[in-house]
Amino acid sequence: DQxxxxxxxxxxxQEGRISILNCDYxxxxxxxxxxxxxxxxxxxxxxxxISSIKDKNEDGRFTVFLNKSAKHLSLHIVPSQPGDSAVxxxxxxxxxxxxxxxxxxxxxxxx
Amino acid sequence: DVxxxxxxxxxxxxxxxxxxxxxxxxxxxxxMFWYRQDPGLGLRLIxxxxxxxxxxxxxxxxxxxxSREKKERFxxxxxxxxxxxTSMYLCASSRTLSNSPLHFGNGTRLTVT
Numbered sequence: 001d002q003x004x005x006x007x008x009x010x011x012x013x014q015e016g017r018i019s020i021l022n023c024d025y026x027x028x029x030x031x032x033x034x035x036x037x038x039x040x041x042x043x044x045x046x047x048x049x050i051s052s053i054k055d056k057n058e059d060g061r062f063t064v065f066l067n068k069s070a071k072h073l074s075l076h077i078v079p080s081q082p083g084d085s086a087v088x089x090x091x092x093x094x095x096x097x098x099x100x101x102x103x104x105x106x107x108x109x110x111x
Numbered sequence: 112d113v114x115x116x117x118x119x120x121x122x123x124x125x126x127x128x129x130x131x132x133x134x135x136x137x138x139x140x141x142x143m144f145w146y147r148q149d150p151g152l153g154l155r156l157i158x159x160x161x162x163x164x165x166x167x168x169x170x171x172x173x174x175x176x177x178s179r180e181k182k183e184r185f186x187x188x189x190x191x192x193x194x195x196x197t198s199m200y201l202c203a204s205s206r207t208l209s210n211s212p213l214h215f216g217n218g219t220r221l222t223v224t
Contacts, residue, residue, distance in 0.1 A: 031210075032209065032210050034212055034213075036215075041120075041217075041218070041220075042217050042218070043115070043117075043201050043203075043215035043216050043217045043218045044154075044201070044215045045215070046212040046213070046214060046215075049210075049212055051210055089153075089154070095208045095209050096142060096144070096159075096205050096207075096208045096209070096211065096213060097156075097159060097167065097169075097208060099156070099213065101153045101154045102153065103151070103153045104153070
């Protein structure tokens with residue numbers, strides 16, 4: 001059973017609008033959450049993380065929100081740009097030996 | 112910026128061959144990891160190493176071994192390659208095991224025929 005789920009395999013948004021990518025998890029012991037971006041034929045690139053003691057973390061156009069009671073996190077990209085088109089993975093862990101990955105959401109940002 | 116370099120982007124090997132995948136990181140990270148990525152299965156941990164000569168099995172170690180003789184280098188070895196080991200292999204490193212992101216190389220696409 002998947003402990004980290006990204007329920008939307010794909011998402012399409014217009015350039016300049018907000019992209020919201022969602023991730024649900026089942027294990028309440030997870031205390032560190034990460035988002036990665038992956039272009040074809042490249043390795044995943046770390047985007048942003050959040051610890052369970054916070055509910056929000058921002059880095060430029062990227063903001064991650066954590067709702068521990070709902071076991072839900074989301075990544076907001078504002079404004080979306082065509083270069084943001086990629087597959088986005090969320091991951092959750094107690095430590096890096098047990099990093100659990102979602103299957104990814106493919107984001108297409110249309111000019 | 113952390114740089115993780117995997118020596119080959121694409122490899123084609125025959126069934127039964129011994130295969131070496133090499134990975135080097137330049138940030139003096141203690142921890143290094145080998146994953147494979149397959150469609151519908153996501154990223155799965157094969158092995159990781161938390162220090163020179165130290166290693167632990169991940170979720171799918173069968174058919175693989177690893178070597179870490181120097182801190183910056185972590186090798187994945189397929190003792191006798193099989194077709195079900197055709198995959199994208201990703202190496203990563205991290206500074207600590209907690210609250211520290213993994214930094215990935217660009218991957219090696221291995222095809223076993």
